[in-house]
Amino acid sequence: AQSVTQPDIHITVSEGASLELRCNYSYGATPYLFWYVQSPGQGLQLLLKYFSGDTLVQGIKGFEAEFKRSQSSFNLRKPSVHWSDAAEYFCAVLNNAGNMLTFGGGTRLMVKP
């Protein structure tokens, strides 16, 4: 069965600094990978997804993620963090049947002024 690990439970960065959130997955075939963001008291919103093709994927709000098969990783990056980016971020992988997402435990991002 597929699984997703987000090694960092909490991350704090200064506003304007760069950001990288780590995601490692376990999956037998070519994975379909996602990053979602959850603002406080809200449901999740899709940031970006990778299905195939270019391994560097652009998303909304200036985020990007890079798929690295050799490292089983799909890390999320942003060059310059804004205070409004403070939220919880979830990486997810779609199962073979295409009917179930498995989520990682999430990384809570705090942004210092």
Next chain:
Amino acid sequence: NAGVTQTPKFQVLKTGQSMTLQCAQDMNHNSMYWYRQDPGMGLRLIYYSASEGTTDKGEVPNGYNVSRLNKREFSLRLESAAPSQTSVYFCASSERTTNEKLFFGSGTQLSVL
């Protein structure tokens, strides 16, 4: 633009009580899902409905039942609530069964005493 609407937003139950969480979407989506979110565990799928008239178990279905009332509505029922069901519950929908992009409600915070 209502999107996915969940009711209630908050609920406190005593052990053994029953209740139904309601979910409705106005995007004409085929697939609907119920997740629970627990700290450090990400979101886990309880049940899903790939299309009107069908429902299937997810990762953690025990103690829950669902009804896909029509294309818009998908309810989650706890017949005899247990403290282990204290969680935040999210309903989501997607256009197709391969849940490429999930649209989430804002969640129901449930406490079982």
